[in-house]
Amino acid sequence: MKTAIIHDWLTGMRGGEKILEKMCRLFPSSDIYTIVWNKGRMSSEIESHRIITSFIQKLPAGTSKYRYYLPLMPAAIEAFELRGNELIFSISHCVAKGIEKKPGQTHICYCNTPMRYAWDSFGDYFSPRRNFFTWAAMSFFRPYLKWWDKSTARGVDYFIANSRNVAERIKRHWGRDSAVIYPPVDTQFYTPSPDVSSAEDFYLAVSALVPYKKIDLAVKAFNMLGKKLKIIGTGPEADYLRKIAGPTIEFLGWRDAESIRDHYRKCRALIFPGEEDFGIVPLEAQSCGRPVIAYGKGGALETVVNGETGVFFGEQTENALRGAVNRLEQMEFDAARISSHASKFSDENFNAAIKKFLTNHVPGFYE
Incomplete structure (x- = not known):
């Protein structure tokens, strides 16, 4: 045809x-x-x-x-x-x-x-x-x-x-x-790390740097928290985001799939602050066994299970995101269970x- x-x-x-x-x-x-x-x-x-x-x-x-x-x-x-x-x-x-x-x-x-x-x-x-x-x-x-x-x-x-x-x-x-x-989601590629001790003390955002993704919200929240946030992606907002970023924010630019998978596996959690139509990135992170901190609206409601594969925050404010980060750090997550959830989207x-x-x-x- x-x-x-x-x-x-x-x-x-x-x-x-x-x-x-x-x-x-x-x-x-x-x-x-x-x-x-x-x-x-x-x-x-x-x-x-x-x-x-x-x-x-x-x-x-x-x-x-x-x-x-x-x-x-x-x-x-x-x-x-x-x-x-x-x-x-x-x-x-x-x-x-x-x-x-x-x-x-x-x-x-x-x-x-x-x-x-x-x-x-x-x-x-x-x-x-x-x-x-x-x-x-x-x-x-x-x-x-x-x-x-x-x-x-x-x-x-x-x-x-x-x-x-x-x-x-x-x-x-x-x-x-x-x-x-x-x-x-390529669940055959995005898999949990074979090294269970590979997690490091940083959070991750993977996104096009455009306004509706709300990466500025993540930058401001992590400036206040003083915690490490690594950002993978490029876009028209890049210069503005660098201007407002504090010393704990690291911009990694464009990365290939292998590098992105490596960062998913090592991060403490993925930060997903925008309201997405669907959002494939949270599922890639979950397929790697990592939890997601997401704005609780839009597509994230169909891909993240609150309290099981991640944590929602209810308002797009720095304080709401900070609260979600603090809640997540008091919780324990099962990497195999998170990855199993993502497999439904194979x-x-x-x-x-x-x-x-x-x-x-x-x-x-x-x-």
Whole structure:
């Protein structure tokens, strides 16, 4: 079955890109259509496919400051020509699901969230205190983006949500039902350390350094606690976070999967302060047998078991996070039990669920 895969942008390997990787294996001859592509930043699995980019790729700073072109992205995604494909599979958190299909084509969208820049997370990305002119421009375009996001949802035949949390958003913003298939965790790779004494006295955050991830909250809380916090990740907030960080905060930048696994295994706990659509990082840490301190809202409620595989805090404040850290340090956790919980989100379970969904909804698809 000739298939086109649509992805918002290819600029680094995060949760959505891991879904893309799975779909590349399922459809090894598919082409990938995307807004921009930073060549060399994706896995070999993804970059082995033919990748077609939009006109934004060629605009000034198009591959680095692509989010500033958000008002142009609907036109960019609609400009792709997908004639000749029978199946369109989009992986969307921004505009990918707005691709225009032809008669006879089936469009399935794996939705990580309705466009977060227009709906729930607008204030996290655009603030007059951070950049007044960007905020003013995006406030002007926001009604159009919300209208476009809702209207193009009608062009999708079937939605798959990455969590119950996102399924509720899809229903609220678009009025559409969706199946729920949780993203996969590589539980064969992310495993507890064979050395039970490998844990060290530091906490860990693994995240893109963007506003809605709330890494600034973790930095401020650990400044107050005076405890070690290591941060793996890159992003536009990096300079700001370094400015506010005290001496116990260490920025490690980009790290490969082996290094991230090593830090998961050695950390005292993972810090997860943002409200996520789903959140694959807490499950990777749990698969390595480490507990999670998470904001008790959003996807974390579906991946972390409070008091068994981690601890929740109820408000996104420094004091609430500090209290959760102090509570965790008074508790004992079973690494094997934590890892066993994460195994429910395995590659095998994801692959089986996706294949079953496609078999049931796409004429001519066979495992």
